Amino acid sequence: MTMLSRTTVGIAAVCGTLFMGYCIYFDKKRRSAPDFKKKLREKRRKQGARAAAGGSALPDLRSQEEVQTFFLQEVQLGEELLAQGNMEDGVEHLCNAVAVCHQPQQLLQVLQQTVPPQVFQLLLQRLPLAGQRLAASAAAKESASITEDDVE
Template identity: 50%
Template structure:
């Protein structure tokens, strides 16, 4: 005969096993989604670019901006050279965002980068700009709907 404490232990163990099973099932469903990696990558880019924008909005000295710009260019070039094109492109986009003359930098990058990498960078920049244009509209709509 099982006592009250034994019954409680059995119920706790069953509940724990069911919870772990649910977690494993949910994780498998999430990872098997065909858009999972794309969505994950887009969220990382948005987070990265949002942090750059927030640091760019903070008053920084010209020297700090120059150091940040040069480190982003260097990291981007290094990662692309090592084969990590996605991360390298993100760093180059960060450098473009803080650059004083982005059109000249884009011309330079166009002449030095392979066309497929440059095209990838332009697509990501366009996606970032489109999301930034949509963001204030969504915030305004939420603010007016709560009134």
């Protein structure tokens, strides 16, 4: 029995060492890529812009792909939070989804049929605030892009 446990420990140690070597090798390869610093700066700049816009991660409304991804994430997260019993946060995410939706009336009809009435009423109450937050985010991103264009 001790032989089996020594063998198992030895195999686990070798596998762990190989995995760490694999991680170190590919991290070094990633960092030595010619555009690594450029991508890192761009990622940090985007995160900084989001933090400056009130900490929300609202998408760039000019990018259809970002809006669609954001919409799907918000609906999914809202539904999950509602299923867990977290009505406040769930409604907040659903409001974000309705605010960026291209057909909000149809989405509201679906939500009215699928969520409890008290949740739907809370959603309707918070919807104007979500719309204002989206408009403010869009205005902030527009002014930031104008400023960046002026600098170049």
